[in-house]
Amino acid sequence: MCSGSTDFYLAGLAALGDDVTAAERHYRAAVSCHRRLGARPMLAHTLHEYALLRRRRADAEDLLAAPAALAEARAIAADCGMTKLLAVLDLPGQSGLGILTLDREDDFWLIGHQDARTRVPDSLGLPYLDLLVRQPGRELAAVELVRLVAAAGRAGPPAQADGLHDVSGTADDILDRQARAAYRQRLADLDEELTEADEWNDTERASRLRAEKDLLVRELTAATGLGGRPRQLGSESERARINVTRAIRAAIARIRDRAPAAAAHLDQAVRTGTRCSYSPPDPP
Numbered sequence: 001m002c003s004g005s006t007d008f009y010l011a012g013l014a015a016l017g018d019d020v021t022a023a024e025r026h027y028r029a030a031v032s033c034h035r036r037l038g039a040r041p042m043l044a045h046t047l048h049e050y051a052l053l054r055r056r057r058a059d060a061e062d063l064l065a066a067p068a069a070l071a072e073a074r075a076i077a078a079d080c081g082m083t084k085l086l087a088v089l090d091l092p093g094q095s096g097l098g099i100l101t102l103d104r105e106d107d108f109w110l111i112g113h114q115d116a117r118t119r120v121p122d123s124l125g126l127p128y129l130d131l132l133v134r135q136p137g138r139e140l141a142a143v144e145l146v147r148l149v150a151a152a153g154r155a156g157p158p159a160q161a162d163g164l165h166d167v168s169g170t171a172d173d174i175l176d177r178q179a180r181a182a183y184r185q186r187l188a189d190l191d192e193e194l195t196e197a198d199e200w201n202d203t204e205r206a207s208r209l210r211a212e213k214d215l216l217v218r219e220l221t222a223a224t225g226l227g228g229r230p231r232q233l234g235s236e237s238e239r240a241r242i243n244v245t246r247a248i249r250a251a252i253a254r255i256r257d258r259a260p261a262a263a264a265h266l267d268q269a270v271r272t273g274t275r276c277s278y279s280p281p282d283p284p
Contacts, residue, residue, distance in 0.1 A: 004033030008046055013151060015053055016130060018104060023053055040076050044085060047073040049134055056103065084137030084279050100265055100280070102130045111255055113262035120258055125251030128244055132270060132278035139275045143240035187216055211267060215249065237274060245272040 011026035027050040034043035051066040051073070070089065077085040101112035108119045109126050120126070127149045131140065140148075190213045197206040248270060256263035269280045 004030045004037065004039060004042060004046070007033060008042065008049075009148070011046075011053075012049065012131065012134060013148060015049075015134070016104075016127065016149070020053065020056070024050075027053060041080050041082060044073045044076040044080070044082060045135065045138065047076075048085065048089070052101075052134060082137070088136045088280055100133055100262060100269075102126065102133055104130070111259050111262050113259060113265060116259065116261075118255075118259040118262065120255055123247070123251050123254055125244075125247035125249070128248050128276070129251055129266070129270070129278075132276055135278070137277065137279050139277045141237070141240075141275050142244040142273070143237050145244050145276060146240045187213060190216070241274045244276060248272050248276070 007026040007030035011023045011030060014020075014023035014026060027046060030046045031043065031050065034040070034046055047069040051069040054066040054069070074086065074089045076082075077089060101110075103110045103112070104122075105119070107122050109122060109130075111118045111120055128145050131145060131148060190209055194206060194209050194213070197203075197209060249272070252263050252266045252270070255266065265280070269278055271277050271279065
């Protein structure tokens with residue numbers, strides 16, 4: 001009996017590891033299996049991702065085949081009411097290939113957004129973002145993201161460089177004393193900057209500052225238990241939630257330095273936590 005879901009994930013892992021030949025083999029197997037089983041929603045997602053792979057390779061056969069795969073994916077998505085996938089496939093000027101793309105290039109990533117491509121240095125959160133962006137609308141557990149990226153050999157720079165925790169380690173404070181103090185100082189600074197932005201009627205800056213403040217408040221709330229005592233990292237799932245969330249948000253912050261529009265899109269489209277997803281907004 002075929003296992004289309006297994007081939008689908010193996011294809012994604014191979015693509016993440018730049019093994020295009022293996023990725024194509026698994027995508028073909030997944031498409032065949034999903035057709036045989038009548039698993040139409042999974043077939044639509046697989047055809048969409050396979051088209052992304054064929055676009056990356058971009059030889060003559062791929063350029064002819066990708067539009068047909070996308071058309072079939074769109075027809076299935078429309079018939080099955082897959083609104084999130086349809087939102088990606090129906091975006092104008094995007095050829096159904098999503099409004100944001102990430103491609104690995106040695107120690108950099110190419111971020112494609114709004115007809116612009118920006119090179120960003122590798123960081124721990126970018127492989128996580130890549131997995132999410134290639135599967136719009138699909139939820140992945142944070143612990144699953146950690147395992148998939150590790151299995152692909154794309155764990156990125158050492159976790160310590162980003163202040164993250166070893167998922168396999170023993171219990172530790174979610175935020176140490178120094179980090180909590182830094183968060184509170186940044187919150188105080190944000191309040192001053194918000195007051196200034198409001199006085200100057202700078203709505204764009206105020207919106208950006210409020211988004212950062214909300215994120216810091218959520219981090220502090222998650223890190224504090226009863227009586228203000230530091231909450232400790234317990235299960236593997238909890239450690240993965242903290243690590244993946246911080247890594248993704250740090251990656252988006254780095255993207256913001258070079259591609260503010262792409263970062264703003266990710267702020268809106270990426271959800272982090274115990275389960276993570278990339279859900280681009282509906283087109284206007």
